Structures are given as structure tokens and as C-alpha cells.
Amino acid sequence: MLVLGVDTATAAVTAVLAEVDADGVRELASAVTVDGRAHGERLAPSVAEVLTRAGRTVGELSAVVAGTGPGPFTGLRVGLVTATAMAQALGVPTYGVCSLDALGAAAGPGRVLVATDARRREVYWARYVDGVRTDGPAVAKPADVHVDAERAVGDGAGKYAEVLGVRIVPEPRYPVGAVLVGLAAERILAGAPGEVLEPRYLRRPDVTPAAPAATRPAAAGTPR
Amino acid sequence: MTDEPLVLGIETSCDETGIGVVRGTTLLADAVASSMAEHAKFGGVVPEVASRAHLEAMAGTMRQALDTAGVRLSDVDAVAVTAGPGLAGALLVGVAAAKAYALAAGKPLYGVNHLSAHVAVDTLEHGPLPEPAIAMLVSGGHSSLLMVEDLAGRVEPLGATIDDAAGEAFDKVARLLGLPFPGGPPIDRAARDGDPVSIDFPRGLTGPRDLVRHRFDFSFSGLKTAVARWVEARERTGEPVPVADVAASFQEAVCDVLSRKAIDACRTRGVDTLLVGGGVAANSRLRAMVTERAAAYGITVRIPRPKLCTDNGAMVAALGSHLVAAAVPPSTLDIPADSALPVTTVSLADRL
Ligand SMILES: Nc1ncnc2c1ncn2[C@@H]1O[C@H](COP(=O)(O)OP(=O)(O)OP(=O)(O)O)[C@@H](O)[C@H]1O
Ligand SMILES: [Mg+2]
Numbered sequence: 001m002l003v004l005g006v007d008t009a010t011a012a013v014t015a016v017l018a019e020v021d022a023d024g025v026r027e028l029a030s031a032v033t034v035d036g037r038a039h040g041e042r043l044a045p046s047v048a049e050v051l052t053r054a055g056r057t058v059g060e061l062s063a064v065v066a067g068t069g070p071g072p073f074t075g076l077r078v079g080l081v082t083a084t085a086m087a088q089a090l091g092v093p094t095y096g097v098c099s100l101d102a103l104g105a106a107a108g109p110g111r112v113l114v115a116t117d118a119r120r121r122e123v124y125w126a127r128y129v130d131g132v133r134t135d136g137p138a139v140a141k142p143a144d145v146h147v148d149a150e151r152a153v154g155d156g157a158g159k160y161a162e163v164l165g166v167r168i169v170p171e172p173r174y175p176v177g178a179v180l181v182g183l184a185a186e187r188i189l190a191g192a193p194g195e196v197l198e199p200r201y202l203r204r205p206d207v208t209p210a211a212p213a214a215t216r217p218a219a220a221g222t223p224r
Numbered sequence: 225m226t227d228e229p230l231v232l233g234i235e236t237s238c239d240e241t242g243i244g245v246v247r248g249t250t251l252l253a254d255a256v257a258s259s260m261a262e263h264a265k266f267g268g269v270v271p272e273v274a275s276r277a278h279l280e281a282m283a284g285t286m287r288q289a290l291d292t293a294g295v296r297l298s299d300v301d302a303v304a305v306t307a308g309p310g311l312a313g314a315l316l317v318g319v320a321a322a323k324a325y326a327l328a329a330g331k332p333l334y335g336v337n338h339l340s341a342h343v344a345v346d347t348l349e350h351g352p353l354p355e356p357a358i359a360m361l362v363s364g365g366h367s368s369l370l371m372v373e374d375l376a377g378r379v380e381p382l383g384a385t386i387d388d389a390a391g392e393a394f395d396k397v398a399r400l401l402g403l404p405f406p407g408g409p410p411i412d413r414a415a416r417d418g419d420p421v422s423i424d425f426p427r428g429l430t431g432p433r434d435l436v437r438h439r440f441d442f443s444f445s446g447l448k449t450a451v452a453r454w455v456e457a458r459e460r461t462g463e464p465v466p467v468a469d470v471a472a473s474f475q476e477a478v479c480d481v482l483s484r485k486a487i488d489a490c491r492t493r494g495v496d497t498l499l500v501g502g503g504v505a506a507n508s509r510l511r512a513m514v515t516e517r518a519a520a521y522g523i524t525v526r527i528p529r530p531k532l533c534t535d536n537g538a539m540v541a542a543l544g545s546h547l548v549a550a551a552v553p554p555s556t557l558d559i560p561a562d563s564a565l566p567v568t569t570v571s572l573a574d575r576l
Contacts, residue, residue, distance in 0.1 A: 040316045044323035044557040058328055073272060074313045077279050081317050082324040088283050089297050089328035205276065209268025210311060 001062035002028075003188060004050075004086070005181040007174075008043060008079030009071025009099035009124075010116050010155060011036035015046035016177025017054050020063075020185050027178040028054040034174070039075040043082050063092050065184040067099035067175050069200035070124040070137050071116065080197045093194025095184040100137050102175035103154050104128035105183060113149035113166060115142070115156035116174075123156035124202065139202045229301045229548035232289070232325070233541025236318030237310025237338050238365065239263055239274045241281040244538030245293035245300070246545045249347040252293035254531070254538040257281035264405050268395075269364075271311045278317035286325070289537065297329045302554065304544025307335030307572055308565030310365075315561035323557050332554035334544045335572035337565055338535075340379055342501040343372055344546055345539035346528045353526075354497045358382075360486040362510075363502030363534075364391035364406065367482075369440045369489050370567060372499075375543070376550035381567045382489055383440025386429070390478055390504045393444035397451050397474050401467050411471045412507050418472030420509075425450050425477040430484065440489055447477055475509050483514040490523050499526045506530035547571055 005016040016030040031046040051058055066083035069076045087094040103114045109130045115123040118139050125145050126136025135146075142160035151167045154174075161168045186192075228248030235242035239260050245253040259277035263269045290296065305322030308315055319335065326333040343359045359370040359379075367385040372378075388396070391408060398407020403414065428443035429435075451474050458465050482504075490498050498518055504510065505527050518525045532538065547570075555572040 040320050041558045041560050043320065044327055048327060048557060058330070073275065074316060077275060077313075077317055078320045081279050081282055081321045084279075084283050085286070085321045085324035086328040088286060089325050199276075199279065201276075205270060205272035207266055207270050207273065209263070209266045209270050 001188060002056060002060045003063045003065060003181050004047065004061050005065040005177050006043060006047065006079045006083050007067030007099055007102060007177065007180055008039045008075045009067045009069045010174045012174035013039050013042040013046060014175060014177045015043060015050050016181060017050040017056065018178055018181045020181065020188050022189065025178055025182040025185055028056070030177045032174070036075065039078040043078055047082070058090065061090055061092055063095060063188045065095045065097060065181050066197050067102060067180055068096040068197055069099050070118070070139060070202045071099055072119055073201060076199050080199055084197055087194065094197050095187050096195050096197045097180050097183045098133070098137060098200065099175045100124065100126040101133055101183055102180035103172050104133055105131040106172045106176040106179040107131065107153045107169070110151070111149045113145070113147055113152040113157065113164070114154045115145065115152055115160070115164065116154045117156045117159055123160060125156070137200060137202065229545045230295065230299060231302045231304055231541045231544040231548060232297070232300045233537045233539065233544050234303070234305040234318045234322045235341070235535055235537045235540045236278045236314050237306045237308070238314060238535055239269045239277070240535040241278045241285050242535060242537030242540070243285045243289040244536060244541040245289055245295060246348065246538060246541035248545060249351055249542070251348045251538050252295070253289040254536055255285045255289040255292060256536050257285050260406070267399065267405055269311070271313055274311060275313040275317055278314055282317065282321050297325060300329070300331055302332045302334055302544055302548050304334040304336050304540050304547070306338045306341060306540050307559060308338065308562035310338055310563060312561060312563040315563060319559070319561040327557065333557065334547055335555040335559040336540060336543050336547070337567065337570050339366065339368065339370070339567050340375065340570045341539040341543040343370070343499055344375060344543035345532045346499050346501065346526050347546065348538060348542050349528045349532060350526050353499065356493070356495050357497040357499050358486065358490045358493065358495050359499045359501065360482065361502040362390040362482060362500070362504035364395065365389055366502060367442045368567065369486060371493060375546055375570070376552050377570050379567055379570055383438070383442070383485070385442040385444065386438065387443050387445035388448060390442065390444060390482065391502070393448050393478060394504065396448050400452055400455055401465070401470060408504060408507060411475055412509070414468050415472035415475045415509065418466070418468030418470070420472040420476035422469040423454060423473035425473050427477055427481045430481060440485055442481065442485065444478065447474065475507070479507065479510045479513045482510060483517050486514060487517055487521060487523060491521060496523050497526065498523050501528060501533055503534045505533040
């Protein structure tokens with residue numbers, strides 16, 4: 001079955017096209033752009049690109065898998081709304097996978113900490129034993145993360161290596177597309193009912209109302 | 225008339241998740257989910273709350289719009305979406321969704337200007353817009369006078385507010401008077417029982433000097449302050465505040481300035497069609513005053529019904545339909561959501 005995977009929970013905008021069958025997951029094409037501010041611009045062209053490179057059409061898709069975070073809100077929503085809308089238009093199911101799992105399951109055996117950049121000097125983190133999550137996901141200041149691992153992966157681990165005080169492995173740095181799809185493979189093959197993609201925000205919204213018109217981007221952009 | 229373009233429009237620039245379906249200038253569906261109830265307790269729209277609500281509402285609003293219109297996504301000729309201006313995070317949900325629907329259904333995408341969409345929505349009620357026309361857009365975030373040479377691509381800003389938007393003034397004054405948010409509708413209602421000439425509130429930017437530099441600009445923050453001072457003075461003396469009279473006099477001042485400047489713009493530019501749009505165009509006094517004053521100069525006024533004046537997806541679909549009919553090239557899949565999109569950019573194909 002042809003499956004599209006998308007993840008926008010980190011600075012990496014990831015689209016992957018994979019063939020999923022009883023033998024496993026075979027990646028056909030993937031596109032990764034690392035740019036924390038370009039999720040909205042890059043994701044749709046990346047989806048189009050992986051389809052073109054694999055010589056497949058969007059109508060052949062059987063399912064869409066999305067990383068549900070945790071991740072910075074604005075970027076995270078791009079992946080979720082893209083997956084939701086494409087699946088709705090195609091009449092295929094969506095499946096959600098915790099984005100940190102697409103790092104943890106790709107990080108190999110042993111006790112591993114996954115930490116991604118949550119901005120505001122915090123990280124989203126989770127702990128794994130042999131690729132299976134045992135704690136998290138949660139958001140915390142790096143100094144408050146209970147590390148308890150042999151090594152750490154993820155862009156947040158690299159950024160706060162000194163505070164975390166654990167060996168940092170440079171790869172994987174961001175959720176791995178094919179691994180993301182693999183984590184939903186059982187559900188896809190079983191024809192499990194599609195899931196509403198719920199973002200893992202982990203933080204409440206900042207409730208300051210929009211600035212008054214004069215300072216609001218909309219008004220400021222109105223030429224005089 | 226099935227050869228007219230069938231267009232889907234998506235709007236998420238503020239707190240409304242709107243999805244509309246239009247064929248030519250015929251409205252087929254106008255589904256709107258609003259997060260206003262969640263914002264009311266904060267006294268203004270909270271961007272992150274609005275963005276979260278857009279994501280939650282998207283698929284359901286789409287289903288509702290398609291079901292109401294009795295069409296499938298595969299039937300449409302194009303998908304249009306508000307690309308700006310508006311709240312950045314909120315816009316992005318709609319833009320990303322529109323790209324995904326367009327990509328999955330194999331349809332062209334049109335990233336369009338929210339302000340031009342407020343103008344285009346009138347075609348759904350009154351048919352094609354005579355060009356040129358003057359458009360006055362008055363909402364919670366905007367107060368603008370536009371010269372619309374060509375709705376498919378040539379829109380020139382004549383003036384805009386230099387401080388608060390008209391709707392914002394209604395919202396702030398309502399708060400001063402202890403009326404709920406958004407303040408436009410309760411002020412409109414309260415004013416019906418009040419005397420509009422009982423208090424002489426200031427008319428911003430209408431003095432002789434202002435008319436040189438700011439002829440078509442607006443200012444409502446001085447008016448808001450004047451109302452606040454007047455109410456405070458009353459409260460200090462221990463007398464009850466005559467809410468209906470204050471509401472009516474405030475509303476009269478806003479409508480007086482808006483209608484005067486709009487008609488001045490029409491006369492200066494020799495234009496005989498005036499369109500009023502945006503949430504404040506729902507105001508009963510503004511509708512009556514503009515219509516009456518314009519008639520004296522032979523200017524035809526077009527104001528869409530209130531439901532079409534506030535943010536919705538139908539207005540975006542209406543502009544998209546106009547662009548398709550005018551053979552304007554579509555946008556590419558890499559367009560940004562632009563919170564400060566200039567009014568002169570009617571659709572993002574302008575940039576190609
Ligand atoms: N009857 C009315 N009289 C006066 N103002 C009104 C009335 N009804 C609504 N409004 C005002 O209209 C505004 C809402 O308008 P609208 O939905 O068009 O725009 P918005 O959400 O502020 O966004 P944007 O400015 O980006 O278009 C509010 O400020 C509200 O108080
Ligand atoms: Mg509006």
C-alpha cells in the first residue's frame with residue numbers, strides 16, 4: 001500500500017512516500033527541508049515532489065501518517081492540517097504517531113533520551129528503551145529533564161548538550177520519515193479505523209489578545 | 225449556467241473558520257465555525273486560541289460546505305484561500321489546508337487578499353461589480369477606502385485608519401459602557417433607544433488641515449478617548465450613564481465620518497458605485513446614512529447582507545470565481561501566508 005508520511009514537529013519539514021506491506025516499509029522517496037519558518041511554504045511542494053520522484057500519483061495513496069508532535073504550535077499544525085485535508089479529499093484514513101517516537105525508534109538499542117527544541121529555552125523530551133517509549137513526551141527546561149539514558153538524540157539534545165550531560169549522538173536529529181510510517185504500519189495493514197489527528201501541544205496557549213489595529217500586522221501592512 | 229466556475233473558498237485570517245462554495249456569482253454554501261465564544265472572555269481575539277480552533281474545525285467545516293452545496297471536491301474548478309492580511313498563525317492553517325485540498329484533488333490554487341474578498345462577496349448578492357468602484361471596508365481590523373479599478377487585479381488604497389479600526393472603536397466603547405464583546409451589535413441595538421445628537425463627539429481627521437494630508441484616512445482613537453472622558457465625568461458626579469444616548473452619539477460620529485469620506489472619495493474620483501463591506505457594514509445606522517447621503521449625489525450604494533459582511537469562506541470563493549473567470553493565473557504550492565499582504569496584491573499570482 002502506498003502511504004504518505006509527513007512531520008512538521010521540528011525545524012525539519014519532512015515528507016516521505018513509502019510502500020507498506022507484510023514484509024515491512026520500503027521508502028520510495030523523501031524530502032527534508034530544515035527551516036523552522038518555512039513549514040507552510042515547503043510541505044505541500046515536498047509532497048508533490050516525492051510523488052513525482054517516485055513516479056506515483058496522489059490518487060494511489062492508501063493512507064496518510066502524520067507526526068502529532070510535540071512541537072512548536074504553528075509548524076506542527078501545518079503537518080496535521082495537510083495530512084487531514086489530503087486524507088479527507090482522497091477518502092483515505094489518517095494515523096497519528098508521536099513525533100519523538102520517530103526519533104526514538106530510529107536511535108537503536110539501549111536507553112536513549114530524545115530531546116527536540118521547544119524554543120523558549122525548553123525541550124520536548126521522551127525516554128526510550130530499545131526504541132520503545134518508557135517516559136514522556138513532556139516539555140521542560142533542559143536542566144529539569146531526568147536524563148537517565150546512555151545517550152541522547154534530537155536537535156534539542158545537541159543544542160543543550162552541556163546542560164544534559166549525556167553523550168550526544170548526532171543522528172537522528174529530526175523525526176525520520178520512513179520510521180514514522182513504520183510506527184503506523186500495523187494499523188495501516190490491519191485496516192484500522194482512521195484517527196482524528198490530535199496535536200500534542202503540551203503547553204497552554206498564551207492568552208494575550210491580538211494587538212490593536214495600528215500594531216496588528218494587518219493594519220501595519222496597509223499602505224498609506 | 226454550469227460553465228461558470230465552481231470555486232471553493234477557505235478563510236482563516238481571524239477567528240472564523242469559513243468555507244464557502246460559489247458557482248459564478250451564485251452562493252451554494254457558506255459554512256462558518258467561529259471561536260469567538262472562546263475569545264470573548266479575553267476581550268479580544270487570542271491568536272493561538274484561534275489557530276487551534278481552525279485546525280479542529282477544518283475537516284468538519286469542509287464536510288458541511290460540500291454537503292450543503294451538494295458537490296464533491298473533485299467537481300470544483302479551483303480552491304481559493306485567504307493568504308493575508310490577518311493573524312499569521314491563523315492564516316497558515318487555512319493556506320496549508322487549501323494547498324492540501326488542491327493538491328489531493330488536482331485543482332488550481334488561488335491565494336487571495338482578504339480585503340479584496342470582502343469586496344468580491346457583494347457579487348453574490350448584487351451581481352458583477354461595475355468598475356471602477358470605491359470600496360469602504362470597515363471591520364475589527366481594518367478601515368480602508370479602496371479604488372477598485374479591476375477586481376481581478378487593480379486595487380489602489382486611498383486611505384486607511386491611522387490608529388484604531390472602526391470595529392475596534394465599537395468594541396472598545398462597548399466595553400466602556402459595560403456591553404459585551406464584540407461591541408458592534410450591542411451598540412447598534414442600544415443606540416436605537418438613544419438620541420444621536422445628545423452628545424457632540426469629535427469627528428476624527430475632518431478638520432481643514434487634516435483634509436490636506438489625511439483626506440481619506442480615518443482616526444477613531446480620539447473619539448474613543450472622548451467617550452471614555454465623558455463617561456468618567458458622568459460617573460464622577462454620581463449620575464447614571466445614559467448608555468443609549470452615548471451609544472447613539474458615538475455611532476453617529478463614526479457613521480458620519482465614514483459616510484462623508486466614502487462619498488468624498490467617490491466624487492473626487494468621479495466614481496458612481498460605492499461598496500461597503502466588513503463587519504461594521506452590518507451597522508444599521510451606517511447602512512441608512514450612507515445610502516441616504518449617496519443618493520443625493522447619484523451614487524449607487526451596494527452593501528451585502530450582514531451575514532456576508534463578516535468574515536466567511538463565501539467571500540473568498542467569490543473572489544476566486546472572479547479570478548478564474550478573468551483567466552488570472554493560479555498560485556503555486558509554495559506561496560506563503562502573508563500577515564501583512566498589501567491591498568494592492570489581489571491574488572498571489574500577481575507576483576509571478
Ligand atoms: N451592527 C454592527 N455595528 C457596528 N459594528 C459591528 C456590527 N456588527 C459587527 N460589528 C463589528 O465588526 C467587527 C467584526 O468584523 P469582521 O468579522 O468583518 O472582521 P474581523 O473579525 O474584525 O477581522 P478583519 O478585520 O481581519 O476582517 C467587530 O469589531 C464588530 O464589533
Ligand atoms: Mg474581515
